[in-house]
Amino acid sequence: xxxxxxxxxxxxxxxxxxxxxxxxxxxxxxxxxxxxxxxxxxxxxxxxxxxxxxxxxxxxxxxxxxxxxxxxxxxxxxxxxxxxxxxxxxxxxxxxxxxxxxxxxxxxxxxxxxxxxxxxxxxxxxxxxxxxxxxxxxxxxxxxxxxxxxxxxxxxxxxxxxxxxxxxxxxxxxxxxxxxxxxxxxxxxxxxxxxxxxxxxxxxxxxxxxxxxxxxxxxxxxxxxxxxxxxxxxxxxxxxxxxxxxxxxxxxxxxxxxxxxxxxxxxxxxxxxxxxxxxxxxxxxxxxxxxxxxxxxxxxxxxxxxxxxxxxxxxxxxxxxxxxxxxxxxxxxxxxxxxxxxxxxxxxxxxxxxxxxxxxxxxxxxxxxxxxxxxxxxxxxxxxxxxxxxxxxxxxxxxxxxxxxxxxxxxxxxxxxxxxxxxxxxxxxxxxxxxxxxxxxxxxxxxxxxxxxxxxxxxxxxxxxxxxxxxxxxxxxxxxxxxxxxxxxxxxxxxxxxxxxxxxxxxxxxxxxxxxxxxxxxxxxxxxxxxxxxxxxxxxxxxxxxxxxxxxxxxxxxxxx
Amino acid sequence: xxxxxxxxxxxxxxxxxxxxxxxxxxxxxxxxxxxxxxxxxxxxxxxxxxxxxxxxxxxxxxxxxxxxxxxxxxxxxxxxxxxxxxxxxxxxxxxxxxxxxxxxxxxxxxxxxxxxxxxxxxxxxxxxxxxxxxxxxxxxxxxxxxxxxxxxxxxxxxxxxxxxxxxxxxxxxxxxxxxxxxxxxxxxxxxxxxxxxxxxxxxxxxxxxxxxxxxxxxxxxxxxxxxxxxxxxxxxxxxxxxxxxxxxxxxxxxxxxxxxxxxxxxxxxxxxxxxxxxxxxxxxxxxxxxxxxxxxxxxxxxxxxxxxxxxxxxxxxxxxxxxxxxxxxxxxxxxxxxxxxxxxxx
Numbered sequence: 001x002x003x004x005x006x007x008x009x010x011x012x013x014x015x016x017x018x019x020x021x022x023x024x025x026x027x028x029x030x031x032x033x034x035x036x037x038x039x040x041x042x043x044x045x046x047x048x049x050x051x052x053x054x055x056x057x058x059x060x061x062x063x064x065x066x067x068x069x070x071x072x073x074x075x076x077x078x079x080x081x082x083x084x085x086x087x088x089x090x091x092x093x094x095x096x097x098x099x100x101x102x103x104x105x106x107x108x109x110x111x112x113x114x115x116x117x118x119x120x121x122x123x124x125x126x127x128x129x130x131x132x133x134x135x136x137x138x139x140x141x142x143x144x145x146x147x148x149x150x151x152x153x154x155x156x157x158x159x160x161x162x163x164x165x166x167x168x169x170x171x172x173x174x175x176x177x178x179x180x181x182x183x184x185x186x187x188x189x190x191x192x193x194x195x196x197x198x199x200x201x202x203x204x205x206x207x208x209x210x211x212x213x214x215x216x217x218x219x220x221x222x223x224x225x226x227x228x229x230x231x232x233x234x235x236x237x238x239x240x241x242x243x244x245x246x247x248x249x250x251x252x253x254x255x256x257x258x259x260x261x262x263x264x265x266x267x268x269x270x271x272x273x274x275x276x277x278x279x280x281x282x283x284x285x286x287x288x289x290x291x292x293x294x295x296x297x298x299x300x301x302x303x304x305x306x307x308x309x310x311x312x313x314x315x316x317x318x319x320x321x322x323x324x325x326x327x328x329x330x331x332x333x334x335x336x337x338x339x340x341x342x343x344x345x346x347x348x349x350x351x352x353x354x355x356x357x358x359x360x361x362x363x364x365x366x367x368x369x370x371x372x373x374x375x376x377x378x379x380x381x382x383x384x385x386x387x388x389x390x391x392x393x394x395x396x397x398x399x400x401x402x403x404x405x406x407x408x409x410x411x412x413x414x415x416x417x418x419x420x421x422x423x424x425x426x427x428x429x430x431x432x433x434x435x436x437x438x439x440x441x442x443x444x445x446x447x448x449x450x451x452x453x454x455x456x457x458x459x460x461x462x463x464x465x466x467x468x469x470x471x472x473x474x475x476x477x478x479x480x481x482x483x484x485x486x487x488x489x490x491x492x493x494x495x496x497x498x499x500x501x502x503x504x505x506x507x508x509x510x511x512x513x514x515x516x517x518x519x520x521x522x523x524x525x526x527x528x529x530x531x532x533x534x535x536x537x538x539x540x541x542x543x544x545x546x547x548x549x550x551x552x553x554x555x556x557x558x559x560x561x
Numbered sequence: 562x563x564x565x566x567x568x569x570x571x572x573x574x575x576x577x578x579x580x581x582x583x584x585x586x587x588x589x590x591x592x593x594x595x596x597x598x599x600x601x602x603x604x605x606x607x608x609x610x611x612x613x614x615x616x617x618x619x620x621x622x623x624x625x626x627x628x629x630x631x632x633x634x635x636x637x638x639x640x641x642x643x644x645x646x647x648x649x650x651x652x653x654x655x656x657x658x659x660x661x662x663x664x665x666x667x668x669x670x671x672x673x674x675x676x677x678x679x680x681x682x683x684x685x686x687x688x689x690x691x692x693x694x695x696x697x698x699x700x701x702x703x704x705x706x707x708x709x710x711x712x713x714x715x716x717x718x719x720x721x722x723x724x725x726x727x728x729x730x731x732x733x734x735x736x737x738x739x740x741x742x743x744x745x746x747x748x749x750x751x752x753x754x755x756x757x758x759x760x761x762x763x764x765x766x767x768x769x770x771x772x773x774x775x776x777x778x779x780x781x782x783x784x785x786x787x788x789x790x791x792x793x794x795x796x797x798x799x800x801x802x803x804x805x806x807x808x809x810x811x812x813x814x815x816x817x818x819x820x821x822x823x824x825x826x827x828x829x830x831x832x833x834x835x836x837x838x839x840x841x842x843x844x845x846x847x848x849x850x851x852x853x854x855x856x857x858x859x860x861x862x863x864x865x866x867x868x869x870x871x872x873x874x875x876x877x878x879x880x881x882x883x884x885x886x887x888x889x890x891x892x893x894x895x896x897x898x899x900x901x902x903x904x905x906x907x
Contacts, residue, residue, distance in 0.1 A: 447885060448598065448866050449643060452813060452838040453783055493810045 045308035046290060047357065047369030047547075052303070054365035054554070061556050068111075079123045082112010140195065142227075155231040157195065157223070159188035167194060196220060248289030248314065248340045250332070274392050274515055287314040287336050291343040299356060306356070308369075314339055357547050364539055364551035371547055391416050392511060414451050416442040433464055441489070441508070455495035457504060461487045463516065466541065482516040485509065587860050589887065590630045590899040594619060597883035597899030599645035599654070602869035608881055609635075609652060610867075610899065611642045622654060622663070627871070627881070627901055636661070636668045646681035651688050653681045658695060662688060662708045669708030682723040682730070687711070691720035691732070699734075701750050714750040721767045726776050727795040733758075733767055733778065740764030740780055758791045758800050766835075768818035773829045779805065781815035788815030788835055788846065790853075805833060805846045806855040813838040814855075819868050823847055825875040825906040832906075834880055836865040843868065843882055845904065861888030864900060871901070878904040 068083035115123035141158035168190050176186045196219045265273045290311040299306040312318075316327045319339040327335060357369055392415040417440075440458055444451040464484040489505045496504070535555040542549040590596065595613035602608050608625045612632065619632045622639035626632075635652070636642070644655040652663040660672040672692070679699075680691040688704040699716040718734035718741065725731065730745040732752065739760035743752040758764070762784040770777045778791040778800075787807035791800040807814040816836040823832035832847040837857065843865030846855035858865070864884035872879035884898040 447841075447863075448883070450816070452816070453786075454813075454839070495810050 045369075045371070046311045047306055047308045047367075049359065049362075049367040049369065050305045050307075051362070051365055051367075053363070057365060057554065057556055079115040079117075080112055081115065153231050155227045157192070157227065159191045160184075161191065164191045164194055192220070196223070199223060248287050248336050250285070250287045250336065274511065285316045285332065287319075287339075288312075289314050289336075289340060289343065291340065303361075304359075306359075306369075308356075357545065359549070360542075360544060362549075362551050364553055366536075366552045366554075368550040368552065369547050370550070372543075373546065414444050414446045416440075416444070416451075433462055441504070443504075455491060455493060457496075457501070458490045458492060459487055459508070461485065461512070480516050480520050482513045482520055485513050485516055487512065586903040588901045589884075589895075590625060590627060590901060591615075591619070591632065592887065592895050592898050595897035596623075596625070597881075597897065598867060599643060600867040600869045600881055600883060600899075601645050601647040601652075602871055602881060603647065605872040605879065608869065608871075608899075609645055609647055610883075611639060611645065613640050613897065622652075622668075625899065635663060635666065639668070644678035646678060648681045648683040648688070649685070651681065651683040653678060653688065653690055660690060660692065660702070662690075662704060664706070664708050671704055671708050671710055672702060679720045680723045689723065691716070691723060693719050701745075703750070712750070717752070721764055722769050724769050724771075726771060733764065733769065735764040740767070742778070756798065756800075759789065759802060763789065766816045766818055768820050768833070770820040770831055772831055777820065777831060779815070779818045779820065779833055779835075781818070782807075783813075785809040786811065786813040786815075786839075788818070788833065790833075803853070805853045806835075806844065814844060817866055817868050819870055819880075821845075821870045821878050821880075822873045823878075823906065824873070832878070834868050834870070834878075836868070841865065841885065843880070843902075845878070847906075858902065858904060860884075860900070860902065861890075862886050862894070864898075874906075876906060878906055880904065 068085040072079070072081045118124045141161035141164065143156045143158050145154045145156060165187065168187075172190060173187075176183050176190075199219050265275045268274075288311070290309040292307075292309050298308075314322075314336070316332075316335070319325075319335050320327045322342050323335065323338045325335055325338060330338075359367070359369070440456050442453065442456045444453045446452075462484075463486070464481045466479050466481075487505060487509050489501055489508070491501055535558050536552050537555055538550050538552050540551045542551065591612075594615045597610050598613075600608055600610050603624070606626055606628050608627060610623060610625060612620050612623050612634075614620065617634075617637060619634065620637060620640045621634050622636035622642050622645070624633040624635055636654075639654065639656055639661070642654045642656050642661075646653045654661055654663075655675055655678050658673055658675050659670050660675045660678060661668045661670050663669075671690070674694050676693040676695045676697075678690060678692050682689045682691075686706045688706075688708075690702045690704065691699070692702060693699050699719050701714045701716055701720075703711045703713070705711050716732075716734065718736035720732055720734050721740075722733040723730065723745065730747055732743050732745045734741050734743065738757075740758045740763040742756045742758055744754040745752060758778065758780075759782070761782065763782050764780045765783050766781040768779045772792075774795050775792050776795070780789055780791070781787075782789045782804075785807070787809065788805040790803050790805050792803075793800045805815075806812075814835065814837045816838045818833060818835040820831045820833060823830045826832075826847060826849060830848055832845055834843065834845045836842075837844045840857065841863035843858040843860065844855055845858060846853050848854075862884050863886040864882060866883040866885065868880055868882040870878070871881050880902050882900050882902070884900050885896065887895045887898045887900070889895075
């Protein structure tokens with residue numbers, strides 16, 4: 001029994017990790033696509049790969065804790081409320097072609113209080129002075145089944161367990177019918193009897209109460225209750241935690257510390273200020289979401305389990321299209337919740353053109369699969385929404401103060417920084433390179449009520465970046481490397497001299513390096529599930545065909561299970 | 562940056578070239594005050610503007626009588642006002658995002674969602690206010706004579722000017738693709754007869770006048786830094802385009818444009834006064850023998866904002882303008898001044 005509880009914990013953590021990793025994918029942030037709800041071509045599957053090493057390490061970790069877990073079983077007219085503990089088998093095996101993990105529990109121990117139904121219906125202790133009920137079984141083979149359609153989890157006894165069959169006396173086996181089908185049925189009955197015989201139920205010191213346990217099929221009912229309870233708990237946790245593999249949150253909530261939402265200057269040094277050019281109220285309305293495919297998306301192989309979800313950016317307009325609600329009269333949180341509900345019920349599936357990625361072998365516990373096109377589509381979306389428009393101000397009255405009287409009014413040199421096309425992420429074999437081409441620096445002077453345009457420079461910048469996880473802050477970060485920042489300036493109109501261009505380049509380079517140093521870790525996403533429980537480390541970033549693969553391991557030494 | 566630095570530094574250090582012979586006389590009105598933004602001329606002797614500082618008796622939305630000079634405060638709470646417009650004696654302006662109309666000496670707020678008031682066109686009983694809104698959209702707000710909104714209509718592009726030509730109400734609008742003229746239905750606010758005047762980044766500043774049977778539209782070509790002029794007859798559908806002043810990519814001439822009658826050169830001729838935005842100087846352009854001739858008005862400082870024509874005669878042009886920074890030969894510079902200049906026309 002304890003093993004089932006530990007199985008429950010294992011699955012909770014498994015789901016927890018699963019969900020977290022999917023959200024990590026999400027935060028890559030900006031990974032998304034505008035999805036017209038009925039357009040299959042807009043589907044971009046994000047994948048999560050779970051390998052046996054993850055399950056193995058998780059089980060090892062759980063077994064080492066050896067902590068009894070609570071359990072409540074109702075089997076009228078008896079209620080058991082207590083704890084159970086046990087050891088999961090250290091080696092799990094997968095059943096090829098089906099989402100079934102075969103495992104076993106050893107040294108299962110159950111202890112707790114026994115109640116019976118009173119006349120008024122409430123549960124009362126069988127006897128005020130009774131002590132406890134105990135049970136134990138040394139070996140319980142179980143199969144853990146995930147229903148790929150409903151995502152329900154079932155725990156079944158493995159009645160074809162070879163180990164148990166070997167324990168059946170030869171004479172009993174010899175009496176089984178010859179017919180193959182009937183032989184199997186009768187054999188499983190023998191195995192079940194063997195399990196029930198091994199299951200001892202008893203109450204210490206009060207033998208008269210034992211008679212209550214001699215109701216027909218008492219042991220079987222207790223065992224079934226344990227399995228049903230365990231499966232139900234796992235299902236409930238699984239679905240509540242990952243919302244049936246659906247998730248959505250407004251970017252402004254998931255990345256509250258992002259400079260994108262910062263009021264006032266992003267960066268200020270002497271007379272130089274960098275700020276967002278546009279108010280971001282509209283950007284706050286964007287949510288990132290993912291949802292599972294109704295009819296596909298889970299693939300089990302002999303070496304790993306792959307799960308794919310569809311990711312998308314949700315603007316208010318798109319949410320209105322999906323839900324039919326008027327965004328002017330609907331609370332944003334309600335609008336998002338309704339959108340997720342609709343997405344979950346949509347019969348979306350992979351487009352026929354989609355092919356499951358060919359994945360190379362990896363020793364990592366987990367991998368995340370991100371289509372490259374999805375990242376750049378996401379960047380396009382970000383660009384379209386104006387998240388990357390900045391404005392730099394140089395306070396001329398301060399810089400020229402020595403020439404001016406102290407009563408000089410404010411006059412500013414303003415540089416509007418606008419991407420004329422979306423930034424793209426280049427994918428080298430082992431690194432990410434953020435490349436922003438065709439950025440324009442529109443340089444002007446703010447005087448009186450206007451910006452007087454001076455010139456417009458086109459730029460190309462690039463900077464190396466890598467993904468990192470801030471486990472304490474529960475963020476996935478795009479970690480920029482300011483020292484690698486490069487900028488190239490062109491003056492297509494020929495309005496400034498080479499010397500002036502060199503000055504602008506120097507100022508721009510220093511400004512951006514300063515900014516990128518200040519904001520070198522861009523918080524892409526705040527995880528809802530506590531990563532302090534099981535910190536994740538990105539081991540490698542690999543490019544495989546049209547996908548980027550993040551190989552990750554759990555830092556089990558810091559895991560809090 | 563070079564241009565502004567040069568403009569500021571030369572202005573600040575008094576290095577501008579000596580005044581030319583065209584300036585007859587320049588006066589500064591209440592140079593002790595921050596005054597002169599968003600000028601609107603009522604007649605040759607009175608102007609509407611804002612006074613930003615000074616005692617309560619002079620601060621706010623004011624009427625300035627230039628010949629005395631005296632100041633009449635119209636809205637003492639509008640010291641931070643912007644986008645002042647006047648049409649058919651109605652006065653409309655903005656405080657932060659609030660639009661106001663002055664009715665019986667009282668400011669009446671009609672909207673709290675305005676980014677910029679672009680144009681106003683009023684009849685006796687109706688005021689049409691053309692605005693940009695904070696959500697980067699544009700709209701026409703129609704008010705009754707009590708300042709109540711009668712209707713509000715979205716506009717596809719940012720409005721710049723509204724006027725009557727050929728017995729139809731016309732609207733000039735700037736879109737990302739260029740400067741457009743359209744006909745505005747007075748009852749339904751529907752736009753029709755949309756004509757592209759010039760493609761590109763044109764029309765952030767405009768001025769409109771009717772010259773004989775011709776429509777003259779002056780505008781800033783911000784892409785190239787030129788003051789451009791589009792003209793057409795009432796029965797013509799196409800515009801004739803020409804450059805009035807500026808050299809592509811070397812200048813930025815044509816903000817705060819205003820037409821003036823230039824009868825010294827011929828009947829039905831117009832000249833233009835405007836801001837050289839890189840030099841921060843007031844310039845005028847005149848059509849002499851079919852050719853545009855322009856010159857900088859030689860007044861020390863960084864000036865030429867919000868220019869208004871107060872008076873014209875065959876001999877003289879009287880302009881009001883705002884000076885960001887005013888230089889004098891002996892005194893410390895002053896800022897935010899209202900200047901009145903008489904320019905001789907030969």
